[in-house]
Amino acid sequence: VVFLNASQRYDSLIKWLEDTLNKPIQSIKSASNDASFRRYYRVHYDDHRTCIAVDSPPEYENGAKFVAIATILEKMGIRVPRIKAKDLSKGFFAVTDLGNETMLNAILSKKIKTDHLYKNAMNVLLKIQVKGLECQQNLPLYSKQDLLDEMQLFIDWYCFHHLQISPEIMADFDFKKIFNNLADHALSQKNVFVHRDFHSRNIILSADAELGILDFQDAVSGPITYDLVSLLKDCYIKWPDNQIDRWIDYYYQRLVKHDLIHVDINQFKYDFDLMGIQRHLKAIGIFCRLNYRDGKDSYLLDIPRILEYVAKTVKDYPLLNPLQQFMCKHVF
Incomplete structure (x- = not known):
């Protein structure tokens, strides 16, 4: 297994997003930093649409657990980011954007x-x-x-x-x-x-x-x-x-x-x-x-x-x- 550095992961994430969304990306900005190895980006694409891209390095973070818990909470009627696309082997996710007002x-x-x-x-x-x-x-x-x-x-x-x-x-x-x-x-x-x-x-x-x-x-x-x-x-x-x-x-x-x-x-x-x-x-x-x-x-x-x-x-x-x-x- 080859682990990518932060810059390589970012480039790889952009390419994956373009392929996955199948739309040109207009802008991508850091959405938040938390106390983990995950990185979050707010992605603007396709005339004012947004999603959140999550870079969750699989060597540190459990992507499958994220998907499983998101599914459980959504079934409960709790508002959580809905997973639009995922690649567990890379640790990349595109999820719905709940907004930036904490x-x-x-x-x-x-x-x-x-x-x-x-x-x-x-x-x-x-x-x-x-x-x-x-x-x-x-x-x-x-x-x-x-x-x-x-x-x-x-x-x-x-x-x-x-x-x-x-x-x-x-x-x-x-x-x-x-x-x-x-x-x-x-x-x-x-x-x-x-x-x-x-x-x-x-x-x-x-x-x-x-x-x-x-x-x-x-x-x-x-x-x-x-x-x-x-x-x-x-x-x-x-x-x-x-x-x-x-x-x-x-x-x-x-x-x-x-x-x-x-x-x-x-x-x-x-x-x-x-x-x-x-x-x-x-x-x-x-x-x-x-x-x-x-x-x-x-x-x-x-x-x-x-x-x-x-x-x-x-x-x-x-x-x-x-x-x-x-x-x-x-x-x-």
């Missing part, structure tokens, strides 16, 4: 009421969780090893690489025990369809204000609070605690109504908070890795926000006391 942009530009937008996003999530029950068995399980490996990124890339803390110092804090507890707690929750990156940058407002969903190819069967905490304790935008609490209440009531949850609201908030710690430790590690390994330094700017979430939550739970001590001593 939920984050809409919030920052104050184009739409925030509460309305979040409730809409939670309604989409609820639909995924309710309808996803039928197809969960087709998804990989979010295993204990997955959860532990993700938290280990915090140690490897943030503590060792970014903070330059020695393994000897790290041994003073029993992270293995904390990680085990967090993973076990996550696994004790009800399992549902988990998007795995459900946040304001991956939700698109279409022209009719209907919400579309992106970046779903890593979906798993996993904890019911995972996507909710991704949305409400978003790595890219922060809300006051009382606002987050109101949204949790809104979502919890809907889960109860659909008989999806059988714990009380206090337990649900506890599950939500601990799930948030697992996700945020992972995110801090990934954002550091993006900087040091992949040369994407913009994500470092989001780390203080995520650390703030962690610092606030660890104070409330004795289980997380060693993590609190570590942060007091080495982070703040």
